[in-house]
Amino acid sequence: MAEINIAVVPVAGLGTRLLPATKSQPKEMLPVGRKPVVQYVVEELTRVGVERLLFVTGPGKTSIENHFDVDGELIESLRTNGKEELLAALDFERTPLRYFYTRQRRLLGLGHAVLMAESFIGDQPFVVALGDSMIGMHAQSRIVERMKACFVENAAEAVVAFEAVPPNQVFRYGIAQPKSEGDVFEVADLVEKPTVESAPSNLAIAARYVLSPKIFEALRNTDPGFGGEIQLTDAIRHLLRNGGKVFGVRLSQGEQRYDIGNFESYFQAFIDFALADSELGAGLRKWLEEREGGKR
Numbered sequence: 001m002a003e004i005n006i007a008v009v010p011v012a013g014l015g016t017r018l019l020p021a022t023k024s025q026p027k028e029m030l031p032v033g034r035k036p037v038v039q040y041v042v043e044e045l046t047r048v049g050v051e052r053l054l055f056v057t058g059p060g061k062t063s064i065e066n067h068f069d070v071d072g073e074l075i076e077s078l079r080t081n082g083k084e085e086l087l088a089a090l091d092f093e094r095t096p097l098r099y100f101y102t103r104q105r106r107l108l109g110l111g112h113a114v115l116m117a118e119s120f121i122g123d124q125p126f127v128v129a130l131g132d133s134m135i136g137m138h139a140q141s142r143i144v145e146r147m148k149a150c151f152v153e154n155a156a157e158a159v160v161a162f163e164a165v166p167p168n169q170v171f172r173y174g175i176a177q178p179k180s181e182g183d184v185f186e187v188a189d190l191v192e193k194p195t196v197e198s199a200p201s202n203l204a205i206a207a208r209y210v211l212s213p214k215i216f217e218a219l220r221n222t223d224p225g226f227g228g229e230i231q232l233t234d235a236i237r238h239l240l241r242n243g244g245k246v247f248g249v250r251l252s253q254g255e256q257r258y259d260i261g262n263f264e265s266y267f268q269a270f271i272d273f274a275l276a277d278s279e280l281g282a283g284l285r286k287w288l289e290e291r292e293g294g295k296r
């Protein structure tokens with residue numbers, strides 16, 4: 001099978017849980033440390049061999065397109081003003097990745113956003129990475145590489161990343177019913193937002209997928225579910241019901257998922273990334289400790 005080197009990054013959602021911050025800017029452009037969230041997502045995908053990337057965007061999201069463009073005027077201005085040392089911050093503009101954009105014209109959910117990629121993807125497997133979720137610090141995660149290998153080895157129709165969450169958090173996520181133990185496992189079923197008592201495990205879907213193009217037909221046959229939206233999870237269950245094999249790959253130690261779609265985890269992500277900043281992290285930690293100790 002040819003290399004899986006194409007990714008779809010849905011960024012069309014309204015981000016209402018982050019209002020007012022997201023009233024006139026995309027949540028995917030909110031900074032975590034020094035970069036917008038979606039830049040970490042793109043860097044992670046570039047490291048694992050993605051060569052073509054399709055953003056599924058919507059109204060109010062043009063700053064994402066602008067961010068990944070080469071800004072000749074800004075480069076020129078930094079040069080003429082003797083600020084060459086700042087040019088390194090724009091290195092990401094020169095990635096060999098090719099960007100494509102399409103619009104989700106009606107916001108009918110994540111599954112519907114993925115369906116917008118159908119004519120671009122054609123008949124090949126592809127990666128889906130949520131534009132508001134980072135895996136691990138500083139885009140170092142290789143989870144997608146492990147997922148691609150699992151997809152090929154097992155002739156799977158879908159491979160989903162999972163993160164173990166505290167049992168009292170399962171009601172927030174799509175949860176796996178695994179067929180076996182281990183870091184790579186076959187999925188018997190997926191349960192959307194179960195109660196603690198009914199959850200088949202504590203393994204929560206974690207923002208990365210490798211999918212066969214069969215997902216498009218499954219999505220077309222998926223009725224709106226939770227919140228009136230077409231859910232990607234429901235379409236993956238559709239594949240399972242039709243005899244397709246679905247596998248899960250667990251995030252490793254150090255690959256925590258940062259979903260910045262709510263303020264609690266956005267704040268946590270920002271603090272973790274700021275504390276890890278090579279230039280300012282140590283000073284920030286000292287400042288926090290002094291505050292805790294009542295010295296400020």
Ligand code: UTP
Pocket residue numbers: 010011012013014015016017018028056104106107108109110112113130131132133261
């Ligand atoms: P969320 O499930 O967090 O949805 O999206 P949302 O609509 O952005 O957020 P809230 O609930 O209003 O706060 C997860 C990812 O899927 C994209 C989002 O942009 C985000 O990156 N998405 C979601 C779409 O592209 N289209 C949709 O219809 C829904």
